[in-house]
Amino acid sequence: MTSDLFRALFAPRGIALFGASGDPAKNTARPQRFLRKHGYAGFIAPINRTRREVLGEPAYPNLAAAPGDIDQAFIMVPSEDVPAACEECFVRRVRVVTIFSDGFGEAGAAGREAQARLVGAARAAGTRLLGPNSIGLVSTSPATALTVNASLELDRLPVGPLGVVSQSGSLIGALLSRGAARGIGFSRLVSVGNESDLSVGELMELLVEDAQTGAILLFLETLRDAPRIAAAARRAFAAGKPVIAYKLGRSSAGEALARSHTGAIAGDDRAVDAFFAAHGIVRVRSFEALIEAAPLVLGQRPARGKRVAVMTTTGGGAAVVADPLGAAGAELVAPPPALADRIRALGVRVGDSPLVDLTLAGTRASVYGPVLEALLGSDHCEAVVAAVGSSAQFHPQLAVEPILAARRAHPDKALAVFLAPEAPESLRLLAQAGIAAFRTPESCADALAAYLAWRAPRAVAAPEAAFEIPTAPSQRLHSPDEAIRIPFPVAIKIDSPDIEHKTEVGGVELGLRDAKEAAAAARRVLARVRAARPQAKIEGVVASSMQTGLGEAILGYRLDPQVGPLVLVGAGGTLAEVYRDFALRLAPVTLAEAREMVAEVRGFAPLRGYRNLPSGDLEALAQAVASFSRFAERPEVAEAEINPLIVKADGVVGVDVLVVLREGAPADDPAA
Amino acid sequence: MTSDLFRALFAPRGIALFGASGDPAKNTARPQRFLRKHGYAGFIAPINRTRREVLGEPAYPNLAAAPGDIDQAFIMVPSEDVPAACEECFVRRVRVVTIFSDGFGEAGAAGREAQARLVGAARAAGTRLLGPNSIGLVSTSPATALTVNASLELDRLPVGPLGVVSQSGSLIGALLSRGAARGIGFSRLVSVGNESDLSVGELMELLVEDAQTGAILLFLETLRDAPRIAAAARRAFAAGKPVIAYKLGRSSAGEALARSHTGAIAGDDRAVDAFFAAHGIVRVRSFEALIEAAPLVLGQRPARGKRVAVMTTTGGGAAVVADPLGAAGAELVAPPPALADRIRALGVRVGDSPLVDLTLAGTRASVYGPVLEALLGSDHCEAVVAAVGSSAQFHPQLAVEPILAARRAHPDKALAVFLAPEAPESLRLLAQAGIAAFRTPESCADALAAYLAWRAPRAVAAPEAAFEIPTAPSQRLHSPDEAIRIPFPVAIKIDSPDIEHKTEVGGVELGLRDAKEAAAAARRVLARVRAARPQAKIEGVVASSMQTGLGEAILGYRLDPQVGPLVLVGAGGTLAEVYRDFALRLAPVTLAEAREMVAEVRGFAPLRGYRNLPSGDLEALAQAVASFSRFAERPEVAEAEINPLIVKADGVVGVDVLVVLREGAPADDPAA
Secondary structure (H helix, E strand, C coil): CCCHHHHHHHCCCEEEEECCCCCCCCHHHHHHHHHHHCCCCCEEEEECCCCCEECCEECECCHHHCCCCCCEEEECCCHHHHHHHHHHHHHHCCCEEEECCCCCCCCHHHHHHHHHHHHHHHHHHCCEEECCCCCEEEEECCEEEEECCHHHHCCCCCEEEEEEEECCHHHHHHHHHHHHHHCCCEEEEEECCCCCCCCHHHHHHHHHCCCCCCEEEEEECCCCCHHHHHHHHHHHHHCCCCEEEEECCCCHHHHHHHHHHHCCCCCCHHHHHHHHHHCCEEECCCCCHHHHCHHHHCCCCCCCCCEEEEEECCHHHHHHHHHHHHHCCCEECCCCHHHHHHHHCCCCCCCCCCEEECCHHHHCHHHHHHHHHHHHCCCCCCEEEEEECCHHHHCHHHHHHHHHHHHHHCCCCEEEEEECCCCHHHHHHHHHCCCEEECCHHHHHHHHHHHHHCCCCCCCCCCCCCCCCCECCEEEECCCCCCCCCCCCEEEEEECCCCCCHHHHCCEEEEECCHHHHHHHHHHHHHHHHHHCCCCCCCEEEEEECCCCCEEEEEEEEEECCCEEEEEEEECCCHHHHCCCEEEEECCCCHHHHHHHHHHCHHHHHHHCHHHCCCCCHHHHHHHHHHHHHHHHCCCEEEEEEEEEEECCCCEEECCEEEEECCCCEEECCCC | CCCHHHHHHHCCCEEEEECCCCCCCCHHHHHHHHHHHCCCCCEEEEECCCCCEECCEECECCHHHCCCCCCEEEECCCHHHHHHHHHHHHHHCCCEEEECCCCCCCCHHHHHHHHHHHHHHHHHHCCEEECCCCCEEEEECCEEEEECCHHHHCCCCCEEEEEEEECCHHHHHHHHHHHHHHCCCEEEEEECCCCCCCCHHHHHHHHHCCCCCCEEEEEECCCCCHHHHHHHHHHHHHCCCCEEEEECCCCHHHHHHHHHHHCCCCCCHHHHHHHHHHCCEEEECCCCHHHHCHHHHCCCCCCCCCEEEEEECCHHHHHHHHHHHHHCCCEECCCCHHHHHHHHCCCCCCCCCCEEECCHHHHCHHHHHHHHHHHHCCCCCCEEEEEECCHHHHCHHHHHHHHHHHHHHCCCCEEEEEECCCCHHHHHHHHHCCCEEECCHHHHHHHHHHHHHCCCCCCCCCCCCCCCCCECCEEEECCCCCCCCCCCCEEEEEECCCCCCHHHHCCEEEEECCHHHHHHHHHHHHHHHHHHCCCCCCCEEEEEECCCCCEEEEEEEEEECCCEEEEEEEECCCHHHHCCCEEEEECCCCHHHHHHHHHHCHHHHHHHCHHHCCCCCHHHHHHHHHHHHHHHHCCCEEEEEEEEEEECCCCEEECCEEEEECCCCEEECCCC
16 A cells, blocks of 8 residues: 555656766766665666766656656756756656755755745646755665665665664665664665655655554654654554654754754754653664664553563673663662572572672573573563673574573563673674664663653543632732732732843832831832833732742743643742753643653652651642643643742642733733 | 782783683683683693693692792682682792682672681782682783683784773673774773772772783772772873773662672762762763773873864764763864864865764865864864764775874874764774774763863862851750840751751741740740650750841761762752752862852852842852861761851851761751
């Protein structure tokens, strides 16, 4: 059930090459060389204004002169000649045009306009565009190596189940080359370039339908079409084809780079985390884990916990994995008593350490295999790490065989193998058997932690909580002497649509105990603000009853331009900002999810009954989070915030509420 | 100027092997096989009660029967037979006995006693012990491969400048094997086992004196003799032989593992960071960086800043390094205008991105080399990252040559090369030229960040700050009605040596405005505490004047059992604990170091003039830190804490002061 588009991309009957060079040393000669080198069986039409032959094949002065069925064109001409080349393709109704040339969307306003014109013309003609600024694509079987990427100099395409969609063209080569050296194979690899038409999400859709693709790997610099990626990821999950992503932008430097590199707008990395998690995408943080992690998820479902058993013949080799794994939040578990006894019966010393160390003596297959089998078969853990020592280097077959046997007996438990020495042959044997094997302890820990954090795509939350968050009694005062009818003590705050940070301009006084104090404070506040901001429109002041509680929280809602509605709960005061101590999810959330969010915020520790102090009402806080997240049902709201939200022993109460509408008009303190 | 001990360890004239097997398949046959395989030219005496020949060499029933100069013995017999074997060595005055056998210090109380007896007997005989539980040692030139580690099956020992001291025996093999595959060579590798006698620190001293060792690598699970390691690290730095350490224990799981694995007591990882930094030790956090980072520091001195320039022909390949590098605190810098013009003159587009991307066109040596040379020669950065694409895989000589040429022109600027594809030959060529080359972007970023954080060993701070921290006026009240002579408002706190957390037992009341309120509060406090802790000795209550400031800090001092005196400053309240938001240094510190510590604490952001709020007196806080750190001059103090220390606009004032003496007697509130 592959589509027309799929065939034109990955198995085209004929390919036209615009700008193909006859000098085999030139980059623009590569696509033709690589296509033939790797056995592309279709028709190639080099388009060349002057030559009748290119690299031994007939060339044509223009596309109209070329015979046969041309399903895809690859364009390598200078940017100013791209529109004319495309026009020839549109006239001929070529299904896909892949543009290697740069100088479009990534190159300023003029480039963006030129790109928009190309897209418009392509749509009118019914042609799809890949790129511009795409290094091309590779299909391994049947072979279509249609790319300028030099990594295709390799002798044989590594065939396998991994489909790659990448916003970096050059890294397709790095992945292919590293995979080939490890016995890790690919189905398709696509460089999306500027995504002017064919996007990451649409390519994911094609790979979901592709019988040769078992898992989809994404290398991302930004998210250009999050909703389509989300939908494709959900379809992929349902089809048992997990999506694994590596995304730049963890540091602000990385974010800036992603931006300057692609011309795209990068967003907050935590929002990206929330997006991946909500749609069942596994996120790895080390580059090599992108190809190494696949066997952990291929054909598997998410785990129900984070418990990991570790076994080894090399104590140090297991510890270097366990240390970063623990730091990433996994729980290392020792075998329960009955299992420990079974392992002891094999002659292994077992203590209460989470590390089952067979020592040198345990390298024998008669010990290693049965211990691994026992751990894989036990339900005290969701995953097993096996660290292997020198035997992996000098006796790969012997070292790997007990692992394969144990795996065959228990194919469903996640298994990660770390090889302490340089052991390429063992890595290859394990990869060929579909077992996740790792060259570095850090990528082993990273991939396993990513697997353990993997969850099924989240069901869209149905409203559970009424949209109702108690707020402090407050009263707008048009003059300082207006009678106050709400309970004392009160706070007095300036009431002005033009002033965002009231404290900075002296616009707040707290703890006013009676009418006299409040009136004096109101006069001071008005005088200070008028002096500090003579231009600001001032409506008066607002009095609100002071709230004392056990702690403070901040609630936030934002319609993120990249990933959509987001809800945030964080520690109060400046903590959320200073420590980035907040939990973030796509909105809306269920009450259960809201509870999970509240549990993630470290700054609520004192509210959880820290050192015998009274506990805050975190259940009410979770209800407020779920309720607040329902702004997602109100598309006119761009942003909303309650800061602080006071957490009491019984209930919560919001003090300052800010809502910003999409047009940009602030609706300050709607509760006032 | 190598010592007697050095020669006996690494170039012994003769070696006795206790427990050597004649079956080449057995582990205990390995030392003899490996010694001969790698060309050990000295005399080997297998000690065997029954056989007259082992693996083709004459064997002896006991050590007394063996002829010649035996400088080292290697003991592989069962633990119960170890003392007798050692005794034979002591009698013969063998200089070094290396014990592979386990069952000693790591195996409970009986093992520890047996080990202590061995050490005592060895000292009396003038023999030094390596181990027990040591897998042995390797010297590459002249070759002495005296170990059970299977990695010595390799064909040729990789000779080079790296000396390794490891608390993990098996990982010596992993390092050797990975180094050999990369063209990275070693001088000596030693497994220290239980460190019953020869310790990490003493082995470091030997390597500092070793002409063949240029850098010292440590694989550590714990610190057993920190002062000696510190002294050796300082001598190594002075000798231009940098020390690079990988230490387990970053996660609590890792700490627990290190403990259960070695029987040693692991400490707080942040204290270890402070220790390494103070003594000029470079700490890497990824395993492979331990061998990859060496060229960054070999023959170099610490950098003065953290600015890194990045150049590449593969945008994605540079971004995957830059992202974690930025996250690790490096500052990525674009070329300044004049340099940018020079690079443009080579035909490269340069914008304001910190990434100089030559693109595919820049793979020509005529571009790559000069751009790299320009960056290495510029003082706008302390280090340069060069990321290389596919050319490194298929044309290693061509890819590497411009890098070597640029390096020759500028040998002093730190240079880290990341190879995006699988490119073993390029890695080898770079390693052989002494250039830091990396297989993964993460270890590249890790090693470079570690280099940028490297500082010369800290001079011991001379007292600069008087030992004087203002404390709040306070007064001990023997009865609730005693007249209060200090300024109101006051706090009332229970005065009892038996109660550490006063709040938990209702022992504190705050904000008492006059004598009447204070007396009532004192009565309530006494009643509550007597009810909650009827057994506690109660001296009365303490009144102290309430202090209001702009923020709170915590000051701590601790005589750490592992690394010695430590001083800490952290954010007040529960922040230091909840967010681990504190700065830690070996004590004492200078005022300049104290300022650096204050600058590291994120929670002081509001005190730095956040959002126009008034600034706190952080200079007074730094003076208090320097002053407090001088507890290091008072060896009777085990622990001290001021919590909170109120930071005002002008000065600081301590409220609760706690000092714990080494004998354990608390001297509560000495300021009271």
